[in-house]
Amino acid sequence: AQSVTQPDARVTVSEGASLQLRCKYSYFGTPYLFWYVQYPRQGLQLLLKYYPGDPVVQGVNGFEAEFSKSNSSFHLRKASVHWSDWAVYFCAVSLDTNAYKVIFGKGTHLHVLP
């Protein structure tokens, strides 16, 4: 069955350090993948999305993600974390090309130390 696994429930990094949030997916066929961010007391916002093509996808606020078919992964990266990046990050896979039905992972809480 299609699924998304985010193995790290919580990640703590220092401000200015680099970041990688891990995501593994299970999907039969061509996956359409997303990263969403949920800031405190706000709704989810789309960071970036992957459709078949260039495996490295650029998003907002300096985030990027790399798709790997061989590893079934879609990890999120940022070169230098800012305190405002403190949030919960969700990886998701769409069951259709228009993303009507999306399966989300459990999320990774990112804590940023000053």
Added chain:
Amino acid sequence: EAGVTQSPRYAVLQEGQAVSFWCDPISGHDTLYWYQQPRDQGPQLLVYFRDEAVIDNSQLPSDRFSAVRPKGTNSTLKIQSAKQGDTATYLCASSDWGQDTQYFGPGTRLLVL
């Protein structure tokens, strides 16, 4: 442009009580989604509409849950006879049909005692 709005922001009720959640999508968006997000979990799709029509409600947990969108704009999600297991945040999202980006509201946090 106003985003997706939801009310109430919080609800606390006893088991057996009914509750309704209201969602106002982004103006012009014809597709509306309801999600349930238990604590420390990702959102799980409950139902989605195109205009006033239900496209898929197969993930509504039980007959206790119902959702309507009578005029193809605002929507109401209702839980009859709530149970403790319904404790979660209920999210509404909207989009243009055929577009892959969903825009989420802030959610309604439900606690069932």
